[in-house]
Amino acid sequence: MPAIKILVIPGSLRTGSLNARLAAVAVAELARLDVDVTKISLGDFPLPIYDGDLESASGVPKPAISLKRMISAHHGVLIVTPEYNASLPPLLKNAIDWVSRVQDTGETPGKVYRETPFAIAAASNGKLGGTRCLQALRLVLSSCRAMVVPNQLALSFADEAYDDMERLKHAGDLAALQAMLRQLVDVAQQMK
Numbered sequence: 001m002p003a004i005k006i007l008v009i010p011g012s013l014r015t016g017s018l019n020a021r022l023a024a025v026a027v028a029e030l031a032r033l034d035v036d037v038t039k040i041s042l043g044d045f046p047l048p049i050y051d052g053d054l055e056s057a058s059g060v061p062k063p064a065i066s067l068k069r070m071i072s073a074h075h076g077v078l079i080v081t082p083e084y085n086a087s088l089p090p091l092l093k094n095a096i097d098w099v100s101r102v103q104d105t106g107e108t109p110g111k112v113y114r115e116t117p118f119a120i121a122a123a124s125n126g127k128l129g130g131t132r133c134l135q136a137l138r139l140v141l142s143s144c145r146a147m148v149v150p151n152q153l154a155l156s157f158a159d160e161a162y163d164d165m166e167r168l169k170h171a172g173d174l175a176a177l178q179a180m181l182r183q184l185v186d187v188a189q190q191m192k
């Protein structure tokens, strides 16, 4: 049976990003579940801020089409994102918005969301660990009619969460990550 393919998308481009670090741990854990994992950077899909006039004049930008097709080529997606002012960062929201406008031949816009399960995680140095961002992101993805698995991970005090091997040092954090990833892989298998 072909392996399940999971795409991991960090919501930050920042050097030393807490969320990129968490995404790297998730990649290692997914590999242990015998999953084919691809991690991308949204920096490789540069997009203007969504503007309906721009879309009318020039269509959906090629990087949005490429990102949509990248998602389509996988059975599930993990997003690991910072919280900005209790919500999701514009880099991520803009990418989600543009992808929702892509219409490949024979498809209605947004089909990729309806066919792909998502898991969501956040890392922050704060006590809440990005919980409010996850609420907002769950709402956004659900409104695109994506299936978002119930388990999620909000990693609080994230700069103190790792040992010197870049592993999660608290058993509870690791267990929450693993439970969420198992849910994503199970749902991806069912929706395949």
Ligand SMILES: Cc1cc2nc3c(=O)[nH]c(=O)nc-3n(C[C@H](O)[C@H](O)[C@H](O)COP(=O)(O)O)c2cc1C
Binding pocket: 012, 013, 014, 016, 017, 018, 019, 020, 081, 082, 083, 084, 085, 086, 087, 123, 124, 125, 126, 128, 129, 130
């Ligand atoms: C504009 C802005 C708003 C922020 N708002 C929040 C917030 O609401 N909650 C929070 O926990 N951290 C907030 N932060 C702090 C981020 O969690 C922190 O910068 C984090 O390191 C960003 O993620 P990254 O390390 O993956 O780039 C904010 C940071 C910025 C730049």
